[in-house]
Structure formats: C-alpha cells, structure tokens
Amino acid sequence: MRRRLVISYLLLMVLVLFALETPLAVTLASRETDRVRADRLADATRFASLAGPALRGGGPGPLGGELAAYDDLYGIGAAVVDRDRRTVAASPRWELGAGTGPALDTALSGQQFSGPESVWPWVDGPLVTAVPINDGGEVLGAVVTTTPADPVRRTVTAWWLLLAGIGLLAVLACVSTAFGLAGWVLRPVTELDSVTHEIAEGRRTARVRPRLGPPELRRLAASFNHMADAVSDVMDRQRAFVAHASHQLRNPLTALRLRVEELGPSLTDPDGRAEHQLALEETDRLATVLDALLTLARAEREENQRVTVDASAAAASRVTAWLPLARHRSVTLRLDPGEAPAYARTVPTAIDQALDALIDNAVKFSGAEGEVTVTVRPADGGTALTVRDTGPGMTASQLDQATERFWRAPDAQNVDGAGLGLTIAAVLVDASDGRLTMRQGEPRGLVAELWFPAPPDDPGGAVEPPAPRRAEEPVGT
Numbered sequence: 518m519r520r521r522l523v524i525s526y527l528l529l530m531v532l533v534l535f536a537l538e539t540p541l542a543v544t545l546a547s548r549e550t551d552r553v554r555a556d557r558l559a560d561a562t563r564f565a566s567l568a569g570p571a572l573r574g575g576g577p578g579p580l581g582g583e584l585a586a587y588d589d590l591y592g593i594g595a596a597v598v599d600r601d602r603r604t605v606a607a608s609p610r611w612e613l614g615a616g617t618g619p620a621l622d623t624a625l626s627g628q629q630f631s632g633p634e635s636v637w638p639w640v641d642g643p644l645v646t647a648v649p650i651n652d653g654g655e656v657l658g659a660v661v662t663t664t665p666a667d668p669v670r671r672t673v674t675a676w677w678l679l680l681a682g683i684g685l686l687a688v689l690a691c692v693s694t695a696f697g698l699a700g701w702v703l704r705p706v707t708e709l710d711s712v713t714h715e716i717a718e719g720r721r722t723a724r725v726r727p728r729l730g731p732p733e734l735r736r737l738a739a740s741f742n743h744m745a746d747a748v749s750d751v752m753d754r755q756r757a758f759v760a761h762a763s764h765q766l767r768n769p770l771t772a773l774r775l776r777v778e779e780l781g782p783s784l785t786d787p788d789g790r791a792e793h794q795l796a797l798e799e800t801d802r803l804a805t806v807l808d809a810l811l812t813l814a815r816a817e818r819e820e821n822q823r824v825t826v827d828a829s830a831a832a833a834s835r836v837t838a839w840l841p842l843a844r845h846r847s848v849t850l851r852l853d854p855g856e857a858p859a860y861a862r863t864v865p866t867a868i869d870q871a872l873d874a875l876i877d878n879a880v881k882f883s884g885a886e887g888e889v890t891v892t893v894r895p896a897d898g899g900t901a902l903t904v905r906d907t908g909p910g911m912t913a914s915q916l917d918q919a920t921e922r923f924w925r926a927p928d929a930q931n932v933d934g935a936g937l938g939l940t941i942a943a944v945l946v947d948a949s950d951g952r953l954t955m956r957q958g959e960p961r962g963l964v965a966e967l968w969f970p971a972p973p974d975d976p977g978g979a980v981e982p983p984a985p986r987r988a989e990e991p992v993g994t
Contacts, residue, residue: 522703526695527688534684545676547635553644553669554631557662560587561595561648564660568597568650572605572657584608592665597650599658600625617661620647624659627651636669638677644669705730705738712741721749774800823949824865825972827858828900829893835872836891839880847885850876853892861900861969863949868969871945871953872902874938875965879906883962899951899970907962916955942967 564587567580584595588608596607602621616632623630624647631646644664650657708725715723724745725738777796784790836852843850861868872891879889883906892903911919920943939953946953951969958964 522699523692523695526699527692530688530691534687538680538684542677542680543635545680546637546673549669549672549676550634550636550644553636553664554646557593557644557646557664558629558631558648560593561646561660561662564595564597565648565650568605568660569652569657572597572599572650573652581606584611593662595660595662597658597660600656605658611663614643614645614663616642616645617647617663620645620661621659623647624649624661625656627656636666636673638670638674640666640670642666702730702734705734709738709741712745716745721745721752770800770804774804823862826861826863826868826969828861828868828902828969829854829856829859831868832872832891832893832902835869835876839873839876843880843889846880846883847887848880848883849886849888850880851888851890853890855892855894859893859895859900860972861949861951862972863951863969864945867945867949867951868902868967871942871967872904874942875904875967877938879904879908879963879965882906882908884908895971896968899968902967902969904965905958905962907958910957910961910963911955913957916957919955920953 564580564583567583580597584597584606585608587593587595588610592610594608594611596611597605598621599605602625620630620632627649629646629648631644633640633642633644636644644666645661646664647659647661649659705725708729712723712725724742727735727738727742729735729738774797777793777800781790781793784793833852833854836850840850876889876891880887883889887907889907890903890905892901892905894901894903920939943953946967946969949969951967953965953967955963955965
C-alpha cells in the first residue's frame with residue numbers, strides 16, 4: 518500500500534511539474550528567440566538606412582565593407598538585394614538558404630520578416646531576418662541576415678536542463694516526503710495487520726499501539742484493542758464456564774451413580790435390572806462428556822510452552838495402550854515407527870491425546886477383522902504421524918464437519934462417544950503449529966495425518982516422556 522500511495526503522490530507531482538514547467542520552457546525559448554530576433558532586426562534596419570543611397574547610385578559604396586566587418590565580428594551573413602532580387606552587396610559568409618526566399622518575398626512587399634518564431638533544441642536551420650529598403654515610400658530592395666541558431670539552441674537547452682534539474686530535485690523531495698508521509702499514515706495499518714495475524718495465530722495478548730499515525734487511525738487502533746479485549750474476555754469466560762461446569766457437575770454425577778448402583782441389589786425384576794444397567798451406562802456416558810469438555814477447555818487455553826517429543830516413542834506407547842481394545846474388537850493394530858527417534862515440537866501431551874482420538878475412532882469404526890496402521894515418518898521439515906484404517910471412511914462433506922464440536926456422522930449416532938475427540942485433537946495440533954488432515958483411503962477407509970514441526974535444535978535432554986500406557990478408552994473421544 519505504501520508503494521501505491523507514493524506512486525500516486527509522485528504521479529500528482531509529475532503532473533503539476535509538467536503543467537508548470539512546460540509553459541515556462543516554451544516562454545524561455547520564445548524569449549531567447551525574440552531577444553536575438555530583435556537584435557537582428559535592428560542591425561538589418563541600420564543596413565537598410567545605409568543601402569538606400571547605394572541602390573539609388575547604382576553602386577555598393579562603403580556598404581560592402583560594413584557587411585564584411587559585421588560578418589567578421591559576429592559571424593552573421595548579410596546581403597543587400599535590389600527589387601529584382603540581384604545581390605548588390607554581401608558578406609563573406611552569406612549564402613542563400615531555404616528560409617531566405619520567403620523572407621525576401623515579405624521584405625520586397627514592404628514588410629519586415631523574422632523567423633522562426635521560436636528556436637527549439639531539436640530544430641536545425643538559421644534565424645533569418647529581412648528588412649525592406651524604402652525611399653519615399655518606394656521599395657528599392659531588402660537587407661537579409663542569416664544568424665546561426667546554435668548559440669540560441671544552446672542557451673534554450675541550458676534553460677531546459679536547469680528546469681529539468683529543478684523538477685528532478687522536486688520529484689526526489691516529493692518521493693522522500695511521500696515515503697515519510699505514507700509511512701506515518703500506514704504505520705498503524707501495518708501494525709494492525711500484523712497484530713491481527715498474531716491474534717489469529719493464537720497470541721490473544723497482542724495489541725496495537727494506539728499512539729501512531731493520524732487521529733482517525735489512532736481511534737481505529739484504540740477501538741480494535743477494545744474489541745480484542747472484549748473478545749478475549751468473552752473467550753476466557755466461556756472456557757472458564759465450560760471448565761467449571763464440567764468440574765462442578767462431576768461431584769453430583771458421581772453421587773448419582775453411587776445411588777443408582779445401590780439400587781441394584783434391591784431390584785429383582787429382570788426388566789428393572791436391565792433398566793438399571795442402562796442408567797449406569799448413561800451416567801458413564803455423561804461422565805465421559807464432562808471429561809471431554811474439561812479437556813477441550815484446557816486444550817483451547819492459550820499455552821506458549823513447547824516441548825520436544827519423540828514421536829516414535831509416543832506412537833509406540835499409544836499403540837501398546839490400545840492393543841487390548843483392538844484385540845477385543847478383533848481389529849489388527851500395528852505400528853510402523855519408521856526411522857526412530859523422530860522428534861517433534863508440540864504443546865504437552867498433544868501427540869498422545871491426538872493419537873488417542875484417532876486410534877479410538879479407527880478401532881471403533883474398522884469393525885471385526887479390520888486393520889489399523891500407525892506410521893511415523895519425517896515430512897516437510899517436521900514429523901508426520903498417519904493413522905490408516907479399513908472402515909467405511911467419510912464423505913467429503915463429512916470430512917469438512919468432522920472436527921466440529923459434538924458432530925456425529927448420521928450412521929454413527931448409536932456409537933459410543935461424545936463427538937469431541939477430533940475437536941480436541943484439532944485444537945492441540947493447531948496450538949502446536951501443526952496440521953491435522955483427513956482424506957478417504959484407497960480402496961476404502963480413512964487416512965488421518967498429524968504433522969508437527971521439528972525442534973529448532975538438537976533436543977538434548979528436553980524430551981517429554983511418553984504418556985503412561987493404558988488399555989482403556991481415553992476420555993473425550
């Protein structure tokens with residue numbers, strides 16, 4: 518934007534200079550030409566006064582010497598011709614040219630002639646003047662001079678170069694001023710753009726300095742900061758509410774489950790015992806949803822801490838933890854660790870929780886005799902972890918909605934889960950500056966890939982240990 522503003526200022530300045538300097542340049546050329554032309558007309562008039570007696574007497578007399586001396590002193594050719602266009606007297610440098618014919622015609626008709634009107638730097642040819650020789654109202658002949666135009670052209674060129682230099686200095690001053698002015702005007706806009714990107718990337722504490730630029734942009738910066746504070750406060754309140762609600766509801770939910778369990782021994786009717794078991798399962802499901810909400814609220818909270826994780830070790834740990842459930846569901850779960858170790862830079866537990874969500878869904882939807890493969894490999898300057906299954910997969914529209922909170926596929930409404938596992942995984946991956954991508958597998962199934970950036974330097978000893986192994990389903994999937 519600064520470049521466009523400077524170009525607009527420069528264009529305006531060039532137009533102003535062109536409008537001012539063009540008439541001035543024309544005026545300077547005309548003035549210099551008029552000065553020389555006036556001198557030549559005065560000289561020709563003097564020669565005309567001397568040429569009258571010579572033409573009446575039929576001889577040049579002293580006129581030839583005058584013209585020769587004039588030519589020698591000024592380098593200007595001059596000649597005296599009679600009414601029949603015969604040359605009566607001429608200087609040594611005199612010669613007929615293309616412009617002398619019209620000049621003689623005008624002078625012999627009784628009028629003075631001087632041309633051209635202006636001498637331009639790019640036009641050749643002499644400056645021609647002609648004055649009639651009168652005697653009692655009768656035109657006896659004419660005096661013609663041809664002045665070399667090179668000195669006039671050099672003078673006009675020098676004036677024009679001076680104007681061009683002044684214009685160039687004005688343009689440079691305009692550009693310098695325009696850059697400073699554009700920088701002053703656009704500095705708040707540039708900072709606003711930078712802060713907007715920082716907030717979009719998760720730095721919700723970034724703010725614009727409100728004392729930059731013109732007053733209108735200062736007010737805009739102050740309004741933006743106020744809006745960012747309000748949005749940040751609302752988000753904090755929302756996450757705090759979710760966390761507090763999830764935490765506070767666990768105690769009454771635990772008490773409710775205990776009371777429902779205590780009712781079990783007193784139930785003798787088979788239908789009552791079945792309903793009792795369903796009630797216990799619903800309380801467990803509600804506890805799972807609360808734990809998932811609490812995990813999501815914690816994951817969405819801004820965390821600047823990053824740890825270096827051995828992705829291969831973390832993947833091996835999670836695969837080992839999920840093997841009992843996979844065997845129970847007759848699903849083959851295997852790991853391809855690639856080149857171990859494979860380090861990644863993430864927020865704490867991001868790889869473990871994301872793999873838990875992906876492996877849980879893969880095992881859950883692959884069905885009996887299905888296969889789930891977890892792969893770890895370096896990719897794009899980081900580490901990629903891929904979970905591939907042989908389940909039914911998802912359509913393109915379902916893939917777009919998969920990471921939304923509480924979203925469930927139409928054909929998975931009766932499957933256990935809260936619909937928050939992929940949401941938590943996406944939040945953790947995004948907080949780690951990573952990527953979560955999902956696509957249809959070939960010939961079937963779903964391929965989910967996690968990518969995390971590599972640590973900037975050798976991890977040394979700052980490596981997060983893998984999460985403890987567990988055989989049960991993690992909460993929040």
